[in-house]
Amino acid sequence: MEYVLNEDNACIVKEIIQAIHNNSVYLSEIDGETGDGDHGVNMNKGFLMADVRIKEDDSFSEALKKLGKTLVMDIGGSMGPIYGTFFSKLSRTLRTEEKIDAKLFEEALKNAEEGLMNLAGAKPGDKTLVDTIVPAYESFKEAQEASKGFKECLEALKIGAEQGKESTRDMVAKLGRASRLGERSKGHLDAGATSCCIILQIMADGMIKRMVE
Numbered sequence: 097m098e099y100v101l102n103e104d105n106a107c108i109v110k111e112i113i114q115a116i117h118n119n120s121v122y123l124s125e126i127d128g129e130t131g132d133g134d135h136g137v138n139m140n141k142g143f144l145m146a147d148v149r150i151k152e153d154d155s156f157s158e159a160l161k162k163l164g165k166t167l168v169m170d171i172g173g174s175m176g177p178i179y180g181t182f183f184s185k186l187s188r189t190l191r192t193e194e195k196i197d198a199k200l201f202e203e204a205l206k207n208a209e210e211g212l213m214n215l216a217g218a219k220p221g222d223k224t225l226v227d228t229i230v231p232a233y234e235s236f237k238e239a240q241e242a243s244k245g246f247k248e249c250l251e252a253l254k255i256g257a258e259q260g261k262e263s264t265r266d267m268v269a270k271l272g273r274a275s276r277l278g279e280r281s282k283g284h285l286d287a288g289a290t291s292c293c294i295i296l297q298i299m300a301d302g303m304i305k306r307m308v309e
């Protein structure tokens with residue numbers, strides 16, 4: 097049975113932070129096509145603040161908790177609380193566990209997805225990060241229910257996230273600043289859907305790298 101140890105795996109969260117940092121200009125550029133162009137800057141600020149608080153020898157769930165708390169408490173706008181809740185819920189499901197397997201991670205993703213969706217107030221098709229998280233979770237769940245190994249489930253998650261992100265290109269924004277553009281929001285990726293895809297893919301890669309078989 098494949099699993100990822102909770103202990104000493106703060107590095108996975110550190111890799112997510114690094115990826116947001118590396119993509120901050122790109123994320124702001126995408127946001128600027130339909131919005132105010134601050135998405136990458138805001139995300140980078142919050143994630144770097146959390147980075148200072150996360151110790152190398154923290155567990156995976158402890159690092160997720162610190163990241164979630166920092167985003168909720170210290171980052172303004174809508175994204176801080178939304179992503180903060182996502183990471184906090186992930187952490188809460190995993191925190192008492194020594195080993196994280198596909199079934200447990202499916203449960204953690206489900207709780208995190210529900211928390212995020214409640215707060216975002218968006219449904220699939222609204223051109224938000226929900227359009228990334230829902231297909232990513234569904235792909236993972238489908239693979240998990242088909243008794244695929246944890247690595248394969250994470251690969252499925254990555255594909256679902258990518259397809260979900262790409263699907264926002266043809267959508268008309270229903271919420272937020274971009275919705276003011278109406279039909280003209282078509283042809284652009286949603287910035288939140290894009291950052292969500294980066295987060296999920298880097299998290300999946302990080303877990304695949306630390307998989308115990």
Ligand SMILES: [Mg+2]
Nearest residue numbers: 131132134135
């Ligand atoms: Mg913005």
